[in-house]
Amino acid sequence: MSVASASIQFFTRLLRYRTKCAVPFHAASRILISPYLPQVFGGNKVLLGTCAQPLRSEEKVTVYFINRDGRKITTSSAKGDSLLDLVVEQNLDIEGFGACEGTLACSTCHVILDQKVYNQLGPITDEENDMLDLAFGLTDTSRLGCQVCLSRDLEGITVRVPDRVNDMRRSDDAGPTL
Amino acid sequence: GFYTAQHLVKRASNPEASRTNVSEESLCTWQPWLARTAPGPYQIKFIYVQVDIYERLPVPFGLVRFGVAPDHPEVKNVINTFTQTAQHARCSFHGNVRVGKDVTVEELQEAYHAVVLSYGAEGNRTMGVPGEDLAGVYSAKDFVGWYNGLPRNSELRPDLSCETAVILGQGNVALDVARILLSPVDILKKTDITQHALDALAESSVRRVLIVGRRGPLQVACTIKELREMVNLPGTRPEMEASEFEGIAETLKSLARPRKRLTELLLKAAIETPGEEELERRNRAERAWGFRFLRKPLEVLPSTDLIRAAGIRLAVNRLEGDGEGVRAVATGEVEDVECGLVISSIGYKSLLIDPAVPFDARKAIIPNTMGRVQQTAGLYCSGWVKRGPTGVIATTMNDSFDTARTLLQDIGKGTLDVSTVKPGSQGVSTLLEKRGVKPVSFSDWEKIDSEETRRGEIKGKPREKMLDVGEMLQVARA
Numbered sequence: 001m002s003v004a005s006a007s008i009q010f011f012t013r014l015l016r017y018r019t020k021c022a023v024p025f026h027a028a029s030r031i032l033i034s035p036y037l038p039q040v041f042g043g044n045k046v047l048l049g050t051c052a053q054p055l056r057s058e059e060k061v062t063v064y065f066i067n068r069d070g071r072k073i074t075t076s077s078a079k080g081d082s083l084l085d086l087v088v089e090q091n092l093d094i095e096g097f098g099a100c101e102g103t104l105a106c107s108t109c110h111v112i113l114d115q116k117v118y119n120q121l122g123p124i125t126d127e128e129n130d131m132l133d134l135a136f137g138l139t140d141t142s143r144l145g146c147q148v149c150l151s152r153d154l155e156g157i158t159v160r161v162p163d164r165v166n167d168m169r170r171s172d173d174a175g176p177t178l
Numbered sequence: 179g180f181y182t183a184q185h186l187v188k189r190a191s192n193p194e195a196s197r198t199n200v201s202e203e204s205l206c207t208w209q210p211w212l213a214r215t216a217p218g219p220y221q222i223k224f225i226y227v228q229v230d231i232y233e234r235l236p237v238p239f240g241l242v243r244f245g246v247a248p249d250h251p252e253v254k255n256v257i258n259t260f261t262q263t264a265q266h267a268r269c270s271f272h273g274n275v276r277v278g279k280d281v282t283v284e285e286l287q288e289a290y291h292a293v294v295l296s297y298g299a300e301g302n303r304t305m306g307v308p309g310e311d312l313a314g315v316y317s318a319k320d321f322v323g324w325y326n327g328l329p330r331n332s333e334l335r336p337d338l339s340c341e342t343a344v345i346l347g348q349g350n351v352a353l354d355v356a357r358i359l360l361s362p363v364d365i366l367k368k369t370d371i372t373q374h375a376l377d378a379l380a381e382s383s384v385r386r387v388l389i390v391g392r393r394g395p396l397q398v399a400c401t402i403k404e405l406r407e408m409v410n411l412p413g414t415r416p417e418m419e420a421s422e423f424e425g426i427a428e429t430l431k432s433l434a435r436p437r438k439r440l441t442e443l444l445l446k447a448a449i450e451t452p453g454e455e456e457l458e459r460r461n462r463a464e465r466a467w468g469f470r471f472l473r474k475p476l477e478v479l480p481s482t483d484l485i486r487a488a489g490i491r492l493a494v495n496r497l498e499g500d501g502e503g504v505r506a507v508a509t510g511e512v513e514d515v516e517c518g519l520v521i522s523s524i525g526y527k528s529l530l531i532d533p534a535v536p537f538d539a540r541k542a543i544i545p546n547t548m549g550r551v552q553q554t555a556g557l558y559c560s561g562w563v564k565r566g567p568t569g570v571i572a573t574t575m576n577d578s579f580d581t582a583r584t585l586l587q588d589i590g591k592g593t594l595d596v597s598t599v600k601p602g603s604q605g606v607s608t609l610l611e612k613r614g615v616k617p618v619s620f621s622d623w624e625k626i627d628s629e630e631t632r633r634g635e636i637k638g639k640p641r642e643k644m645l646d647v648g649e650m651l652q653v654a655r656a
Contacts, residue, residue, distance in 0.1 A: 095185070095188075095579060096181075096572070096575050096576065096579065099255070099256050099259070099571060099572060099575060100252055100253060100255050100256065101252075101255040101258065103252030103255060104252070105250065105252040105253045105255070106253070106570070106571060106572050107572060108572050108575070126406065127403075129439065130401070130402045130403045130406060130439075131403065133401070133402055133435060133436035133439055133440075134401065134436070134570060134572070138435065164572075164576045
């Protein structure tokens with residue numbers, strides 16, 4: 001992913017903080033910040049439908065996510081294609097997950113699976129492997145969540161969301177510099 | 179930028195929300211969460227944060243709009259998240275405001291409890307060689323800005339009438355430039371590349387692009403996705419010297435996975451004998467590209483009329499040391515390459531925004547500890563201006579979340595004083611009005627966005643970007 005530019009823009013973000021004792025939430029915005037929205041900008045490839053056999057609406061698959069902080073999230077889906085779709089559809093609180101919205105242009109939906117589950121899944125394309133190369137904490141049972149298609153075979157699996165990079169090492173072997 | 183705001187708006191409304199999987203929506207019906215800020219009585223505490231985003235141009239999104247290559251539209255999907263953030267009730271966007279000119283950082287600090295600087299790196303490292311000012315020599319920053327519609331580069335008019343282009347640098351930016359120079363126009367014309375760039379590329383005579391680096395094949399800074407795009411670029415073939423890859427194959431087994439896969443692909447493109455089909459494809463290809471290693475620019479050689487670039491003189495290096503300590507050392511040998519276009523892609527550089535902000539001129543970043551600007555309470559930074567101009571979007575995203583987390587921690591600990599009432603955007607608006615500056619709101623941007631989309635639709639493109647700030651403002655105010 002290249003983020004190169006002759007950009008001249010500034011982003012200054014300012015913050016104002018207020019402490020309140022009353023419950024303002026009903027008045028506060030109920031807009032969730034989800035990493036996933038129908039496209040508002042035309043022309044972006046969205047690879048929904050990487051999964052050839054979406055679940056039928058009466059089928060439910062329960063998946064256990066272990067979030068970055070170690071907490072377990074139990075969720076189940078009645079529809080949807082991939083693990084990323086599941087995270088989005090169920091609005092799971094996994095920060096920064098699926099930034100490119102399932103188009104194999106980032107590694108933010110990186111998940112770690114059990115060996116058995118990993119072995120069950122289909123082959124990994126070059127494109128997915130290319131993005132996995134950028135993922136922090138890559139393991140031998142890592143996949144991109146947007147490429148793991150839900151099926152009845154995946155009922156009850158545990159999916160671990162690994163920690164992200166906190167310090168970007170500039171080692172040649174750690175990944176890209178830009 | 180928007181990522182820092184996203185974290186602040188989402189997490190600050192209930193810092194505990196990050197520890198549960200409850201959405202903000204359902205929290206409305208839950209009991210108030212309990213927070214203990216210090217040993218002692220529990221307090222019921224609801225905090226929320228108002229985030230205002232100030233941006234110099236009338237249009238938001240920065241590098242996602244002006245840096246990401248036109249043929250990488252899926253990378254731009256992050257705009258959807260940014261849009262959600264901007265439309266959040268407790269976030270507002272103020273475009274067309276130049277911090278450091280229309281309003282100072284000190285004035286912002288008076289109006290807000292905290293100021294986060296995320297203004298990136300608008301400068302670039304120069305080669306520092308004679309001939310750098312000749313016609314036909316550009317920084318990748320300006321070249322990318324030109325094809326991506328950055329207003330200040332709209333008049334670049336690069337001369338593409340030569341056969342060979344030399345790009346200094348081997349990162350993803352260099353590969354973007356190479357790919358845009360060599361891509362079939364039929365592909366480019368369906369992207370949001372600017373029309374003037376498309377027209378120029380349609381007339382371009384450039385047939386050969388050399389991507390030159392100081393060090394060796396194991397030190398290329400690009401990532402495999404971009405390399406694979408070059409290898410698969412229709413109408414092009416790779417042309418590299420096998421001698422530059424001596425000894426590389428033997429190192430493969432000791433390399434970490436990302437570097438190993440990248441090097442394997444590089445070797446395949448550079449020295450492997452292609453199969454019949456690929457051989458035929460390469461023979462038909464009219465354009466060529468290749469890496470050149472162990473070369474450092476010494477001088478851009480002028481044409482006979484001394485006006486434009488006609489070649490580049492390169493020092494030949496060898497490598498010393500190993501692992502991360504590999505360094506390029508001059509051998510004394512020199513090589514001249516004929517070319518009419520030289521693009522230096524050797525790094526971006528942050529600049530000083532305001533004399534009141536501490537700045538490390540050597541590293542070209544704002545000195546900070548985990549995003550807290552040194553020696554300045556209430557001032558934070560995130561992104562390239564904090565860590566230097568490297569990393570992919572995910573890197574910068576994580577970094578932004580880190581700064582936001584630091585900021586929220588400071589509120590929680592009391593090191594960031596939020597007890598006084600601050601005027602926020604009201605205070606700043608008053609100043610701006612006095613100075614005749616009219617900010618552009620997010621819904622104003624949406625008018626620009628609609629118009630660009632409309633203009634693009636006519637041509638079968640996702641958008642036709644406006645190149646003139648005046649025009650942007652006109653549409654914004656309509």
